[in-house]
Amino acid sequence: MMEIVVYALLAIGLFFQAMGAIALHRFPDVYTRMHGTTKCTTLGSIFMCSGVVVYGAVLAFSGEAQYAILSVHSLVAALFLLLTNPAGAHAIARAAHRSGVMPKLAVVDRLQEAKKDDF
Amino acid sequence: MIAFAVFFIFSLLFYLVLTAGSGNIVFWAPEELFFGVLFAAITALLAKRLFQAMGIKPTARMLSPKRWLIFLVYAAGPFFYAMILANIDVACRVITGKIKPGIVKISPGMKTDFSTTMLANSITLTPGTLSVDVDKKGNLYIHWIFVKDKQPSVADICGSFPKWVRRIAE
Incomplete structure (x- = not known):
């Protein structure tokens, strides 16, 4: 039973990660690509981390206490991904616009209009 | 002093979470406890000096448990739901290739830097929007993957998020 849940979570995570990778390949410019990479990798990683959390928690409750630490670490990793991923995306998008990469299509x-009249 | 204490406590808690299960004093080995205190003190000192150099004043606003409770409800409820929708949305756009991008401006009127940051981060992870820049008045410039309206209202972009963020961070 535990295996099914873990595999399901990993599969969902993998699906979103794959979508992120395809988005990176298919979209025309840096901004639209950031859409794919931030949203999909964040949620994909969260699902994968929650797979590890479930795995560690089930093993910990069935008597092997050293696996509890696995759960705790994955939970912390998921939390920090959630906090830092959008900030990183924002930094990349802002840097791209500042260095003159205009959004295609x-x-x-x-933002360009605002910069023209003295940002 | 308050800034130092807050940084110290949070860094120490974080170190203890990461090293739990290493020994016998409750959950920790004595050397982990020693280095935890040492590194937390160094981190807190550096962070305090950084914050002073940047002129950020510490407030006790985020220490209220009510705000944390609302934050947890927000993160698990509307925010997580919007994130799932965002991923399905991106997946559809990847497959169909239907995009109409543009950068629009919204004025959410947040009062503090912290709430603006939180709103911008929430916007980045929700359907079709990515925050690109912020100006001194707190206006956000949003890259919208499917522009429905060139002069969108705040609710068009981020729905009920400003209401939640105000409750949490202001």
């Missing part, structure tokens, strides 16, 4: 670019 864009119908509107308010």
Whole structure:
């Protein structure tokens, strides 16, 4: 039973990670690619971490206490991914726009307009 | 002094969580406890000096347990739901290739840096939006993957998030 849950969580995580990788390949420019990589890798990693959390917790409750630490570490890893991933994406997108990479196919670019009249 | 104490306590707690199960004093080995205190003190000292150099004043606002409780409800409820939707949305756009991107501006009117940061991070992880830049007045510039409206309202981009973030961080 435990194996099924862990495999399901890993499979969902893997699916989202794969979507992130395909998005990186298919989208036209850096901003749209950041959409794919931040959202999909964050949720994918969270699902994979929760797979490890479930695995560690089940083993810990069945008497092998040293596995509890595995759960705790994965939980901390998931939490920090959730906190740092959007900040990293924001830094990359901001740096790209500052160094003059314009969004392709864009119908509107308010940031460029704001920069023109003295940001 | 308060800044030092808060940094020290949180770094020590974090170190203890990471090293739990290493020995016999409750869960920790004596050397882990020693180095935990040492490294927490060094970290707190550095962080305090960094915050002073950047002119950030510590507040006790986030120490209230009510705010943490609301934060947990927010993270597990509306935020997680929006994140799942965001991933399905990206997956659909990857497969169909249907995009109409653009950078739009919203003025959420957050009062503190912390709440602006939190809102920007939430926006990045929710459907179709990615925060690119912020100006001095707290206006956010959002890369929107499917622009429905060139002058969107705050609710168009982030739904009920500003309400939650205000409750948590202001």
